[in-house]
């Protein structure tokens with residue numbers, strides 16, 4: 001996989017000039033969604049490198065992470081004169097960086113792109129590491145590719161306009177990075193004041209969080225092994241998200257991951273010996289900040305079906321990423337249907353669902 005520069009910006013304009021210089025191009029395109037076009041583009045349009053960029057705007061949020069939206073981006077690129085040597089800049093959250101990255105991966109067999117993530121989730125996770133794609137057939141990221149942005153430019157000033165739900169959604173992926181990295185990082189995340197955000201402290205935390213992801217991706221860019229650590233909470237989280245999409249319930253990705261972490265910490269506890277006190281402490285934080293996704297036992301079969309589509313599975317066996325300790329990850333851990341149903345019982349009991 002080609003090398004990706006991830007920059008925690010001091011001057012976005014300067015970093016952008018350098019990132020664009022790295023990608024010789026004939027025409028510059030910027031992809032935004034209907035919110036980032038008005039919230040983030042006014043500041044970006046002022047910057048000299050973006051003065052002549054052609055803008056493409058798509059609908060916001062995961063309901064638009066679809067083949068139809070992707071086709072509309074291909075169409076716009078094609079009609080507005082993009083060539084194999086054009087450059088795309090994605091400005092937005094993980095929906096824009098995932099879909100825009102996949103548009104770049106596929107348009108004329110691949111054009112260069114740069115990510116400017118504008119949500120917390122996209123800064124610490126989605127914009128980095130080259131996983132691009134769209135949802136399909138009711139399943140999360142069912143179609144996609146590994147195709148990294150040439151540069152990822154993180155400007156945390158964009159976070160000031162983010163609402164609390166989206167802040168917490170991104171924070172869940174940070175908590176995941178804490179659980180898979182070190183007790184010190186996990187513990188600083190549990191004590192950070194999420195109600196009254198200190199933005200300069202948050203910038204430092206973002207830097208440490210994205211470093212956890214970068215280090216893992218560098219070791220295993222195509223997810224043959226240790227990259228599966230980054231999927232902690234996602235076997236169940238993606239099943240919750242698919243159920244929510246099917247039932248038109250509004251659930252943000254990070255919330256689903258947080259509830260998935262509750263389930264997978266339980267499995268970690270019973271199958272890998274993850275300490276009960278640390279499990280309880282993490283679950284308490286999640287309960288207080290994320291509330292509960294309500295499920296009843298009639299949905300267990302459906303959730304199990306969704307888990308059967310997880311990309312970590314093979315030969316029809318559902319594989320989880322579990323923890324023996326904070327920072328001690330066990331990949332490719334299977335669980336039986338009975339164990340999975342017991343895990344869902346535990347989730348309902350402790351989350352009051």
Ligand SMILES: NC(=O)c1ccc[n+]([C@@H]2O[C@H](COP(=O)([O-])OP(=O)(O)OC[C@H]3O[C@@H](n4cnc5c(N)ncnc54)[C@H](O)[C@@H]3O)[C@@H](O)[C@H]2O)c1
Pocket residue numbers: 033034035036039040060061062065092093094095096098118119120121122125126127128129130131132140141158159160161162163166169170173253254
């Ligand atoms: N590729 C990966 O490695 C990876 C990792 C994690 C998540 N994801 C994917 O990322 C997506 C979720 O990303 P997300 O949480 O950023 O959601 P999102 O992109 O849907 O953004 C959430 C909302 O915030 C708005 N927004 C964006 N920037 C803003 C700002 N600065 N101020 C105010 N509002 C702003 C958006 O317009 C949108 O309405 C999911 O599709 C998930 O599957 C991918």
Ligand SMILES: O=C(O)C(=O)C[C@@H](O)[C@H](O)[C@H](O)COP(=O)(O)O
Pocket residue numbers: 125129131140141173223227230231234311
């Ligand atoms: O980068 C990774 O690898 C991850 O698993 C990060 C996840 O937070 C992210 O949600 C990712 O898109 C999930 O990928 P998938 O392969 O399970 O669809």
Ligand SMILES: [Zn+2]
Pocket residue numbers: 125173234253257
């Ligand atoms: Zn995720």
